[in-house]
Amino acid sequence: MFASPESEKLMHAAISAVLTELSPLDLSRWQFGITTVYHFLFVPLTIGMVFLVAILQTAWYRTQNEKFLKLTKLFGKIFLINFAIGVVTGIVQEFQFGMNWSDYSRFVGDIFGAPLAMEGLLAFFFEATFIGLWIFGWDRLSKGLHLATIWMTALGVVLSAYFILAANSFMQNPVGFEINEAKNRAELVDIGAVLTNIVALNQFPHTITASFMFAGAVMVGISAYHLKRNQQVAAMGTSLKLGLWTVIVGGLGTVLSGDGLGLAMVQTQPMKMAAAEALYNTAAPASFSIFTWGTPDGKSELFSVRIPNLLSFLSTHTLDGKVEGLNDLQAQYVAAYGPGDYMPVIWITYWAFRWMIGLGMLSILIAAVGLVLTRKNNFALPKWAWNIAIWASPIPVLAISLGWLFTEMGRQPWLVFKLMKTSAGVSPGINGVDVLISLIAFTLVYAVLAVIEMRLLLAAAQAGIEEPKKTESADHLAVAY
Numbered sequence: 001m002f003a004s005p006e007s008e009k010l011m012h013a014a015i016s017a018v019l020t021e022l023s024p025l026d027l028s029r030w031q032f033g034i035t036t037v038y039h040f041l042f043v044p045l046t047i048g049m050v051f052l053v054a055i056l057q058t059a060w061y062r063t064q065n066e067k068f069l070k071l072t073k074l075f076g077k078i079f080l081i082n083f084a085i086g087v088v089t090g091i092v093q094e095f096q097f098g099m100n101w102s103d104y105s106r107f108v109g110d111i112f113g114a115p116l117a118m119e120g121l122l123a124f125f126f127e128a129t130f131i132g133l134w135i136f137g138w139d140r141l142s143k144g145l146h147l148a149t150i151w152m153t154a155l156g157v158v159l160s161a162y163f164i165l166a167a168n169s170f171m172q173n174p175v176g177f178e179i180n181e182a183k184n185r186a187e188l189v190d191i192g193a194v195l196t197n198i199v200a201l202n203q204f205p206h207t208i209t210a211s212f213m214f215a216g217a218v219m220v221g222i223s224a225y226h227l228k229r230n231q232q233v234a235a236m237g238t239s240l241k242l243g244l245w246t247v248i249v250g251g252l253g254t255v256l257s258g259d260g261l262g263l264a265m266v267q268t269q270p271m272k273m274a275a276a277e278a279l280y281n282t283a284a285p286a287s288f289s290i291f292t293w294g295t296p297d298g299k300s301e302l303f304s305v306r307i308p309n310l311l312s313f314l315s316t317h318t319l320d321g322k323v324e325g326l327n328d329l330q331a332q333y334v335a336a337y338g339p340g341d342y343m344p345v346i347w348i349t350y351w352a353f354r355w356m357i358g359l360g361m362l363s364i365l366i367a368a369v370g371l372v373l374t375r376k377n378n379f380a381l382p383k384w385a386w387n388i389a390i391w392a393s394p395i396p397v398l399a400i401s402l403g404w405l406f407t408e409m410g411r412q413p414w415l416v417f418k419l420m421k422t423s424a425g426v427s428p429g430i431n432g433v434d435v436l437i438s439l440i441a442f443t444l445v446y447a448v449l450a451v452i453e454m455r456l457l458l459a460a461a462q463a464g465i466e467e468p469k470k471t472e473s474a475d476h477l478a479v480a481y
Contacts, residue, residue, distance in 0.1 A: 024432050067234055067238060081456045082453075094116075107419075118163045126155070128156075137149060172269060172417055175194060199264050202264045213250035213396040217363060221390045221392070226464050244370045248368060262314055263317070269417060276410065278326075358399075
């Protein structure tokens with residue numbers, strides 16, 4: 001029943017061997033991926049919800065209808081809870097640049113740091129200041145000035161998003177730099193080029209409109225929860241309609257901006273587009289793959305279901321445009337950058353791209369059906385209809401997360417496209433055990449934060465509209481709302 005000394009030695013030796021073989025690169029990628037995806041769960045809700053709160057408060061300012069004030073305060077709580085958790089989870093990412101990716105930070109820090117500094121010193125400071133004024137200014141500022149603070153907060157939020165996307169876009173399409181051969185690093189020569197990167201200009205509206213979809217879906221879910229119980233019908237019916245329209249308008253904007261982002265991707269990262277379609281050989285015209293089955297080595301196609309000419313139209317806006325294939329691009333990259341496998345993991349990019357599109361379209365469809373079912377303010381729907389609305393709330397954020405998975409995995413094996421491979425960016429002084437410990441620690445901490453976040457959000461959502469007590473002081477009201 002008990003292990004012998006010899007077997008214990010063998011077990012310890014086996015464990016030591018496994019720990020020794022742990023790859024700092026793979027574990028660092030897992031850690032950054034987990035923390036990034038987790039953090040980004042809060043980002044789109046923050047972006048979209050702050051605008052919805054501003055719209056509701058504007059409606060109250062213009063109409064003086066108390067239901068808009070109550071909705072402003074309800075969804076303002078949702079925004080503030082989400083914003084606070086998002087700030088906490090985002091800080092960890094910045095530390096990882098120095099701890100796990102020091103070679104990357106050294107190579108591109110002069111460029112990557114510029115938009116991030118603008119985000120921290122300008123945009124985040126801007127939004128944090130006006131959030132404070134909005135929280136504590138209910139009884140201290142005039143209605144018009146107080147309304148301006150939430151719109152200024154929204155402006156700060158989108159500025160933050162743009163600067164961060166500009167930094168990420170440099171990794172997708174490096175511009176505005178020159179290589180310092182003596183120091184072996186990229187140095188900034190044109191901040192304007194970095195901020196007007198074609199990828200950033202197209203990625204920004206795509207991200208913002210997708211964020212509206214998620215915020216609208218959350219508003220729909222909360223409203224449906226109360227309408228299902230026939231609670232606060234007048235106010236919740238209004239927020240339901242606003243949420244449904246937000247999902248549809250945001251969804252259409254995501255589709256249109258996605259078209260522009262696709263054209264930019266073909267121009268700057270043709271391998272990513274080829275991976276998205278599992279297009280192994282260059283084609284003109286090129287068909288769009290509904291389903292593709294490839295060989296185990298990912299080098300060729302065995303079976304596929306395709307729509308003729310559609311990929312050419314999406315990639316070039318012509319029906320017979322040429323789209324380069326994976327094998328031809330691989331040969332070009334070998335000739336330009338030396339031996340190596342320059343293809344991303346095809347099955348991940350292929351299916352992430354499709355699930356992203358499919359879930360996004362599903363959200364739009366559910367919202368459109370919701371508008372039809374609730375026309376003429378008919379909220380006497382069966383419980384199953386309300387349940388669909390409630391459970392459909394996270395669908396847009398799943399689509400967004402898959403979109404980022406596609407964006408980052410489709411760039412591999414490059415950390416900075418054509419300049420630095422991912423394997424060259426990891427910190428040289430770390431080992432697998434160190435990263436594994438921090439990976440486990442961060443994951444556990446994030447799990448705790450997830451529980452706290454969900455409990456706070458569910459409590460605020462289930463409480464619904466709360467009537468402010470007349471006897472409460474202005475300070476108490478400011479904190480409560």
